[in-house]
Amino acid sequence: MGCGLNFSPDAHSKGIGTAAWKIVESLYPETKVWETCTPYFEKRNIHFYVNKCGFHIVEFFNGLHPDPRDPETGYTEDFEDGGEMFRFEKVMNS
Numbered sequence: 001m002g003c004g005l006n007f008s009p010d011a012h013s014k015g016i017g018t019a020a021w022k023i024v025e026s027l028y029p030e031t032k033v034w035e036t037c038t039p040y041f042e043k044r045n046i047h048f049y050v051n052k053c054g055f056h057i058v059e060f061f062n063g064l065h066p067d068p069r070d071p072e073t074g075y076t077e078d079f080e081d082g083g084e085m086f087r088f089e090k091v092m093n094s
Contacts, residue, residue, distance in 0.1 A: 012044070018052045025092075034090040037061075039083075046086060055088035
């Protein structure tokens with residue numbers, strides 16, 4: 001499942017994103033592992049996923065290590081303009 005949520009900068013640091021993520025998790029209690037990606041330069045996203053939602057960085061995609069599951073990132077030139085990405089996972093307690 002893929003989705004994107006964006007919040008106004010006026011709503012940042014008020015716990016809205018964390019609350020929304022907890023609701024998503026509660027809607028899918030059977031999920032064993034959550035996975036997401038974000039560009040390397042999105043520091044707020046990285047902070048959110050790791051420090052607020054409990055994800056762990058498990059991989060860094062770049063020109064020397066493209067995402068093997070994404071045929072569009074298999075080329076070095078895709079990473080020249082900041083196409084580098086972190087992949088995160090969150091393993092749920094059984």
